[in-house]
Amino acid sequence: MVEIEIDGQKVEVAPGSMVMHAAEKAGTYIPHFCYHKKLSIAANCRMCLVDVEKAPKAMPACATPVTQGMIVRTKSDKAIKAQQSVMEFLLINHPLDCPICDQGGECQLQDLAVGYGGGGSRYEEEKRVVFHKNVGPLISMEEMSRCIHCTRCVRFGQEIAGVMELGMSHRGEHAEIETFVGQTVDSELSGNMIDICPVGALTSKPFRYQARTWELSRRKSVSPHDATGANLVVQVKNHQVMRVVPLENEAINECWIADRDRFSYEALNGADRLTQPMLKQGGEWKTVDWQTALEYVANGLKNVQKDHGAASVGLLASPHSTVEELALAAALVRGLGSANIDSRLRHADFGNTADAGHARWLSMPLADLSTLQRVLVVGGNIRKDQPLMAQRIRQAVRHGAQVSVLSEQAVDWAMPVRQHLLSPAAQWVSALAAVAAAVAAEKGVAAPVSAQTNDTAITIARSLLGGEHKAILLGNAAAHHEKASSLLALANWIGEHTGAKVGYFGEAANTVGAQLVGAVPAAGGQSAQAMLQGGVKAALLLGVEPGADTAVSGDALAQAEMVVTLSPFKTNLDISDVLLPVAPFTETSGSFVNTEGRLQSFHAVVKPLGEARPAWKVLRVLGNLLGLSGFDADSSQAVLAQALPGVAAGQTVDAARLDNSSRAAIDTAPANRAPCVATIYQLDALVRRAPALQRTADAKGAQA
Secondary structure, eight states: OEEEEETTEEEEEOTTOBHHHHHHHHTOOOOOSSOOTTSOOOOOSOTTEEEETTOSSOEEGGGOBOOTTOEEESSSHHHHHHHHHHHHHHTTSOOSOGGGOTTTTSOHHHHHHHHHOOSSOSOOSOOOOOOOEEOOSSEEETTGGGOOOOOHHHHHIIIIISOOOOEEESOGGGOEEEOGGGOOOOOTTTTHHHHHOSSSSSEETTTTTSOOGGGOEEEEEEOSSSTTOOEEEEEEETTEEEEEEEOOBTTTTBTOOOHHHHHGGGGGGSTTBOOSOEEEETTEEEEOOHHHHHHHHHHHHHHHHHHHOGGGEEEEEOTTSOHHHHHHHHHHHHHTTOOOEEOOTTOSOTTOOOSTTOBOOOSSOGGGGGGOSEEEEESSOHHHHSHHHHHHHHHHHHTTOEEEEEESSOOOOSSOOSEEEEOOGGGHHHHHHHHHHHHHHHHTOOOSSOOOOOHHHHHHHHHHHSSSSEEEEEOHHHHTSTTHHHHHHHHHHHHHHHTOEEEEOOSSTTHHHHHHTTOSOOTTOOOHHHIIIIIOSEEEEESOOTTTSSSSOOGGGGGSSEEEEEESBSOOTTTOSEEEEBOOGGGSOEEEEOTTOBEEEEOOSSOOSTTOBOHHHHHHHHHHHTTOSSOOOOSHHHHHHHHSTTOOTTOBOOGGGBOOOOOOOOOOSOOSSOOOOOOTTSSSHHHHTOHHHHTSHHHHHHHO
């Protein structure tokens, strides 16, 4: 450790650290623009000039390495005058439009100009003007005259998103941040550039001119999309969600969120919202009160149960539903005497399940993805399916990790991939068996199944046999594969013989939680696929849109005697008999269990729209109307305590309940059909209804 003195305070930091790092450790604030703790050092704004003893001039704190005994003064006359001079230069060309700037009130330049700016300028020349640019539906570059060339956005693209979509052209006062020859910014993490821009150059296009920052209330929440469980700050005005930004949590999402976490809020205020219960009568939809709707549903379920038996009732639940909703849904179905409940909507191999009360999971903390040295990804496009987990693996690659992929086609993951083992999805088991055979040959043991090796499989095997921290991770396509059990069994065999952990990235916000609370069929129960193909006479759809959320269409449900849709949106109109408006994640309290097994709870940030009600309350009342026991909880916290006893918010579930083991026999015969995988902006009902996301290149590419 190196000891230095900052403003009279002694502080020890690691060799190679910069003065800025020492100041952060000492709790001393040094003004800066270009420095960001997650990005490389550029030292181009010069705002962080400090007085270093024996140095002839002020030095940039972000780019000056510490030395033993160094004495630094951040508030001496020399430092203050240097910082004031830099501020004067920064403001020469900066437009005087703070009153109409979307960044006003949360602008670093505005804040620091108060302390370091002058009352007037010595420069009388005209300010420069930079022409606005259109870079897509998410980021506004309408006022690039405000840019101070800190290059944070450029470095974010290169280092975090992995794609250099923005760069600086020209020099001096002609310098501009722009895309290459009129291209758009299409990264799935692009919205983070808005957060890290220290001025009002990059702003949110959907949020533009919607509210002033001081008008917004800020409330914590958790992303309802992929299995990362990113922490959010939801900003609210007049009981309406206006903006979503990241809440820093180093263990989960660091200080980033994906664009679908940031912009999907648009769907919450859309015209598609369902605000009153509705019944279909004579082929026409009529709005009714809650009592009428729930009594109609309860009587319908009783009649179907009486006429066709309890096994004719089923419930399909979205894995984006909360723990509380899924627990009550499972209790409702089982209380009626049925075992037909499933949240594995896109799966094809329903034998690939953990024991009752257990769950498939990532097999490590999310933060450990950044420290892996060897990774084999089986199936799925992690860059689009799990953007924040892909970002962590990208950081591991920057530190020397080797990533290998088994996939149907080579997809740009915005990181170097050591080996692509390309194979049709139908033959993935055979392809992975070749890797297992190569591992067996290298170690001199018997292979789990007979398979022909190839050069790519041998290279992947040798890569996995090296390094210390390594993992075999199965993507969404592997989880949804017809031979998912065989893929997991092979992955476990390879992991056992290479020392690699084996885990699933996880598809939805509550994929793990759904398994833990029993939102999968018990013995003798029908799978999601069987129910969708007409296996039930009465179906409840909790946040599910057949066809969009499922591997098979729900056309056969139209023949059921009763179909009840619980959704925040007007959907399933052709197959449903009842529509019950339930609250999305911003209008209800609840919990998700992310892919590392961490339970995260959240509260409603706005009141439910119209007559919408939290789904757990709807299910509780329905259970009471049906005369079932166990439906007397008066809060979501009470439901959670019954569903996952002994697990507090923020804690991980007992490791004994997280299990990726497999007893399945390995079947190398080709699969009959390709796995069903949703594209990035078709994953769930919210992103499908977010206008800005649906105008992105990713959404348009999927539609094409």
